[in-house]
Amino acid sequence: MNRKRGLTQPQVVEFYDSLGAKQDKQNYYEDIALAELLKHARFATAQTVVEFGCGTGRFAEQLLTKYLPAHATYWGCDVSKTMLNLTRDRLANFVNRETVWESTGGAILPLPDASADRFVSNYVLDILSFNEIFAVIGEAKRILKKYGLLCLTGLTNGKGLFSKAWTAFWNVRFALNPKWVGGCRPVEVRGFLDADWELEHYHIAVARGISSEVVVARKR
Numbered sequence: 011m012n013r014k015r016g017l018t019q020p021q022v023v024e025f026y027d028s029l030g031a032k033q034d035k036q037n038y039y040e041d042i043a044l045a046e047l048l049k050h051a052r053f054a055t056a057q058t059v060v061e062f063g064c065g066t067g068r069f070a071e072q073l074l075t076k077y078l079p080a081h082a083t084y085w086g087c088d089v090s091k092t093m094l095n096l097t098r099d100r101l102a103n104f105v106n107r108e109t110v111w112e113s114t115g116g117a118i119l120p121l122p123d124a125s126a127d128r129f130v131s132n133y134v135l136d137i138l139s140f141n142e143i144f145a146v147i148g149e150a151k152r153i154l155k156k157y158g159l160l161c162l163t164g165l166t167n168g169k170g171l172f173s174k175a176w177t178a179f180w181n182v183r184f185a186l187n188p189k190w191v192g193g194c195r196p197v198e199v200r201g202f203l204d205a206d207w208e209l210e211h212y213h214i215a216v217a218r219g220i221s222s223e224v225v226v227a228r229k230r
């Protein structure tokens with residue numbers, strides 16, 4: 011498995027600034043994993059949600075519209091100005107409940123210790139190096155309250171014959187030119203969790219051969 015990033019931080023920003031709203035076309039394989047996350051992360055009892063890499067704000071809008079209690083707040087960040095603007099437009103009806111912050115790409119977020127009860131990241135860790143994935147999960151541990159939930163989805167290795175073939179094809183494209191796949195490659199994020207996490211739910215969702223990992227882990 012590739013431990014390193016495919017795209018540098020400036021290349022990631024350039025790619026997602028130019029992709030913009032077209033990111034939502036990935037819903038043909040993301041939605042099945044996001045539905046699984048929504049089913050198992052108990053958002054109905056969440057008060058404070060943090061999202062690392064909010065993209066177009068599609069998941070945030072879903073959370074605020076349908077899944078969170080009326081008083082719950084959302085904090086999201088991204089490195090792409092285009093994505094941040096799309097998220098702000100999308101969340102315009104929730105101005106008192108949302109904060110959207112521009113990141114320079116590091117794992118450290120300007121949030122207090124033990125201040126959130128959900129830390130979400132969808133299809134972002136699969137862009138990062140292994141060291142950066144460890145750093146983001148470490149930051150999630152700092153920010154989450156005791157028993158807070160880490161909620162992750164992302165590309166992972168296929169298990170069946172067809173999805174194994176897809177994984178191999180994806181890895182070839184990533185190796186030839188990571189821009190073809192937005193810098194993303196299959197990763198097994200479950201392996202990054204240490205003994206401070208209790209795995210509550212794990213699932214691999216497959217859509218058209220593309221496998222996505224769904225992880226819900228509780229901070230002990």
Ligand SMILES: C[S@@+](CC[C@H](N)C(=O)[O-])C[C@H]1O[C@@H](n2cnc3c(N)ncnc32)[C@H](O)[C@@H]1O
Nearest residue numbers: 026063064065088089090093113115132133134
């Ligand atoms: C594949 S998109 C996924 C977007 C969204 N979470 C979704 O599921 O549709 C990856 C997003 O992560 C953002 N991103 C990449 N590296 C990041 C970092 N280090 N910190 C925060 N956001 C990052 C990109 O700008 C992009 O919006």
